Amino acid sequence: MCERPLIAVISGSLQPDGLTHRIARAVETIAADRLNIRHVPIGHLPLYNPALEADGASVPVWTTFREAVAPADGVLFVTPEYNRSVPAALKNAVDVGSRPYGASVFSSKPAGIISQSPGALGGFGANHHLRQSLVFLDMPAMQQPEMYLGHSSALFGEEGELVEGQGKTLLETFVAAFAVWVDRHPVRQG
Amino acid sequence: MCERPLIAVISGSLQPDGLTHRIARAVETIAADRLNIRHVPIGHLPLYNPALEADGASVPVWTTFREAVAPADGVLFVTPEYNRSVPAALKNAVDVGSRPYGASVFSSKPAGIISQSPGALGGFGANHHLRQSLVFLDMPAMQQPEMYLGHSSALFGEEGELVEGQGKTLLETFVAAFAVWVDRHPVRQG
Amino acid sequence: MCERPLIAVISGSLQPDGLTHRIARAVETIAADRLNIRHVPIGHLPLYNPALEADGASVPVWTTFREAVAPADGVLFVTPEYNRSVPAALKNAVDVGSRPYGASVFSSKPAGIISQSPGALGGFGANHHLRQSLVFLDMPAMQQPEMYLGHSSALFGEEGELVEGQGKTLLETFVAAFAVWVDRHPVRQG
Amino acid sequence: MCERPLIAVISGSLQPDGLTHRIARAVETIAADRLNIRHVPIGHLPLYNPALEADGASVPVWTTFREAVAPADGVLFVTPEYNRSVPAALKNAVDVGSRPYGASVFSSKPAGIISQSPGALGGFGANHHLRQSLVFLDMPAMQQPEMYLGHSSALFGEEGELVEGQGKTLLETFVAAFAVWVDRHPVRQG
Numbered sequence: 001m002c003e004r005p006l007i008a009v010i011s012g013s014l015q016p017d018g019l020t021h022r023i024a025r026a027v028e029t030i031a032a033d034r035l036n037i038r039h040v041p042i043g044h045l046p047l048y049n050p051a052l053e054a055d056g057a058s059v060p061v062w063t064t065f066r067e068a069v070a071p072a073d074g075v076l077f078v079t080p081e082y083n084r085s086v087p088a089a090l091k092n093a094v095d096v097g098s099r100p101y102g103a104s105v106f107s108s109k110p111a112g113i114i115s116q117s118p119g120a121l122g123g124f125g126a127n128h129h130l131r132q133s134l135v136f137l138d139m140p141a142m143q144q145p146e147m148y149l150g151h152s153s154a155l156f157g158e159e160g161e162l163v164e165g166q167g168k169t170l171l172e173t174f175v176a177a178f179a180v181w182v183d184r185h186p187v188r189q190g
Numbered sequence: 191m192c193e194r195p196l197i198a199v200i201s202g203s204l205q206p207d208g209l210t211h212r213i214a215r216a217v218e219t220i221a222a223d224r225l226n227i228r229h230v231p232i233g234h235l236p237l238y239n240p241a242l243e244a245d246g247a248s249v250p251v252w253t254t255f256r257e258a259v260a261p262a263d264g265v266l267f268v269t270p271e272y273n274r275s276v277p278a279a280l281k282n283a284v285d286v287g288s289r290p291y292g293a294s295v296f297s298s299k300p301a302g303i304i305s306q307s308p309g310a311l312g313g314f315g316a317n318h319h320l321r322q323s324l325v326f327l328d329m330p331a332m333q334q335p336e337m338y339l340g341h342s343s344a345l346f347g348e349e350g351e352l353v354e355g356q357g358k359t360l361l362e363t364f365v366a367a368f369a370v371w372v373d374r375h376p377v378r379q380g
Numbered sequence: 381m382c383e384r385p386l387i388a389v390i391s392g393s394l395q396p397d398g399l400t401h402r403i404a405r406a407v408e409t410i411a412a413d414r415l416n417i418r419h420v421p422i423g424h425l426p427l428y429n430p431a432l433e434a435d436g437a438s439v440p441v442w443t444t445f446r447e448a449v450a451p452a453d454g455v456l457f458v459t460p461e462y463n464r465s466v467p468a469a470l471k472n473a474v475d476v477g478s479r480p481y482g483a484s485v486f487s488s489k490p491a492g493i494i495s496q497s498p499g500a501l502g503g504f505g506a507n508h509h510l511r512q513s514l515v516f517l518d519m520p521a522m523q524q525p526e527m528y529l530g531h532s533s534a535l536f537g538e539e540g541e542l543v544e545g546q547g548k549t550l551l552e553t554f555v556a557a558f559a560v561w562v563d564r565h566p567v568r569q570g
Numbered sequence: 571m572c573e574r575p576l577i578a579v580i581s582g583s584l585q586p587d588g589l590t591h592r593i594a595r596a597v598e599t600i601a602a603d604r605l606n607i608r609h610v611p612i613g614h615l616p617l618y619n620p621a622l623e624a625d626g627a628s629v630p631v632w633t634t635f636r637e638a639v640a641p642a643d644g645v646l647f648v649t650p651e652y653n654r655s656v657p658a659a660l661k662n663a664v665d666v667g668s669r670p671y672g673a674s675v676f677s678s679k680p681a682g683i684i685s686q687s688p689g690a691l692g693g694f695g696a697n698h699h700l701r702q703s704l705v706f707l708d709m710p711a712m713q714q715p716e717m718y719l720g721h722s723s724a725l726f727g728e729e730g731e732l733v734e735g736q737g738k739t740l741l742e743t744f745v746a747a748f749a750v751w752v753d754r755h756p757v758r759q760g
Contacts, residue, residue: 014239049204092278133273144708334518394619429584463703468662513653
């Protein structure tokens with residue numbers, strides 16, 4: 001019998017009841033049989049500044065964040081778009097996890113990206129800016145299905161539940177593909 | 191007689207003695223006759239989160255940051271590249287200054303961008319990701335001369351002074367063009 | 381009395397009855413009082429290859445294209461998206477018009493961008509990839525209003541006419557802003 | 571015994587003796603033991619226009635191009651940068667090979683990207699614009715090592731041979747990693 005792979009989910013919004021986190025939780029439900037989801041918080045991380053780790057100093061919450069991501073078999077980013085790019089909080093998590101040089105916790109982990117917006121565009125700008133960072137981070141990025149969830153508030157019903165419809169179907173297809181992607185990209189050891 | 195335009199300089203590095211800040215100070219010296227430079231700090235700003243300003247709440251350091259940028263006649267961004275994009279600290283300053291909706295302090299201000307890296311690429315990825323945000327912020331962005339300062343540590347001598355050479359000449363050309371750009375793009379009032 | 385500025389319209393689609401050209405013609409109608417629109421064809425241009433102009437050789441259709449753009453006071457790009465970027469035909473027009481080095485017909489001309497798609501995303505990827513080229517071309521690019529026309533087939537009625545509604549209003553707002561943008565950015569002479 | 575995988579090499583320059591093609595041939599030499607390189611020409615392809623294939627029509631040189639790429643086990647793009655993006659000729663090859671919808675010859679093929687420039691920046695803009703297209707094309711893109719070959723004329727000696735040095739070492743590392751990447755990403759059948 002086979003263990004489900006551990007997936008670190010990093011949500012680019014700091015609003016726990018916002019659409020981004022609701023999508024992240026919906027993914028957890030959809031993926032329950034296949035993926036072991038770990039939501040990793042990022043809102044409390046100080047802005048990345050290499051000087052804070054100079055001369056052997058450490059920033060405990062950065063360390064804790066890295067330790068939460070390190071054992072994962074893959075990373076799923078779920079994000080809104082701010083100013084046509086990734087929110088600062090998400091970029092900060094990327095910067096913190098990627099340092100110090102040579103000790104990135106992201107290296108070689110397979111990645112999936114879901115972007116969302118209340119408007120029509122579905123966070124396209126955030127989605128692809130993040131992809132450019134993933135190149136440097138050496139994270140094999142799943143290409144298809146792309147997931148730009150526009151009009152994202154329509155995904156949920158009055159009780160906050162994911163409603164039946166195209167959005168739910170897209171997420172199910174995405175999760176199934178991501179499980180295969182993670183399986184095909186085992187993390188490089190040591 | 192004419193007052194020099196006020197330029198808010200936002201530096202994407204949190205290391206006050208790092209190359210980014212040294213370039214920002216070199217620009218100040220070069221521009222002394224033409225531009226009134228105001229270095230606006232960003233390292234202390236909490237990660238942007240709209241919930242912190244809900245229901246009439248305010249975040250005093252965000253307010254102070256916005257008030258420092260608001261009167262400027264233009265904004266100059268000087269930035270390194272982290273993970274092929276803008277550092278989180280700079281994106282955070284962009285996000286904080288751009289909100290709340292309808293009250294962005296950046297709106298219609300002319301912008302210049304200098305990116306730098308110790309390696310060859312000169313922060314091209316950060317430069318253009320920032321430009322994508324400037325579209326949303328409605329900041330007329332100076333297109334030429336582009337300024338990708340590669341091998342940026344070679345710009346400075348042993349005493350930290352900007353050395354004569356191609357880098358200095360590029361910065362002088364950039365500053366002269368930026369002064370014209372700012373002059374041609376008066377900020378929209380009210 | 382004042383002449384209307386001459387605007388070269390470059391459409392990224394090679395289908396004369398397609399949505400892109402219909403939008404370009406709708407812009408012409410909307411702008412009739414303010415802008416003198418010249419549709420510049422691009423579909424017949426051979427792929428840009430600097431070798432074809434080596435040693436004093438010339439490619440007559442490239443020359444004709446450049447001569448059609450050269451006198452314009454501004455350039456309006458209207459484009460679909462192919463494979464999340466600009467169509468090859470549009471990139472080719474950009475490449476042809478930008479060469480030989482030092483003789484770009486685009487230099488300093490103010491630019492507007494309309495992207496469109498039959499789906500929801502409105503050609504966001506094409507829009508911003510083109511913007512990255514405009515930096516190099518030294519074309520001041522209008523930032524707002526951004527124009528991502530999604531579901532673009534809904535813009536038109538059964539007779540091919542632009543229907544009343546949000547899309548038409550967006551285009552009217554865009555054209556008014558672009559006329560001001562062109563007026564504020566006179567082309568640099570010689 | 572094992573056959574070497576077939577790699578379609580698509581070069582974004584139309585100058586057969588230019589730096590891009592020289593790099594492509596150098597890769598062939600370096601990879602001789604591991605990869606079966608097929609250089610696929612693109613300069614003669616008419617600009618992509620879906621109307622040319624409407625109603626059962628075909629464009630024979632498009633068909634030939636697609637047939638040359640279709641059997642490949644991977645695709646290696648080698649490209650210069652024009653106007654901070656991919657050359658029109660390369661974008662055209664991408665557009666031609668990706669259509670008609672549902673019959674893309676690129677789908678699921680693993681991809682590598684080498685960008686080059688005679689200047690310092692190494693074609694960063696072309697490299698990442700192409701990557702954005704690869705997302706839509708569903709081509710798993712090798713992330714590391716990134717390959718931005720700046721000052722590319724210095725790669726070659728007087729006889730046109732690849733000289734010993736950092737550039738050659740980078741290419742060797744790239745080719746070794748790409749061979750592994752291709753091996754790990756078998757093309758999806760039918």
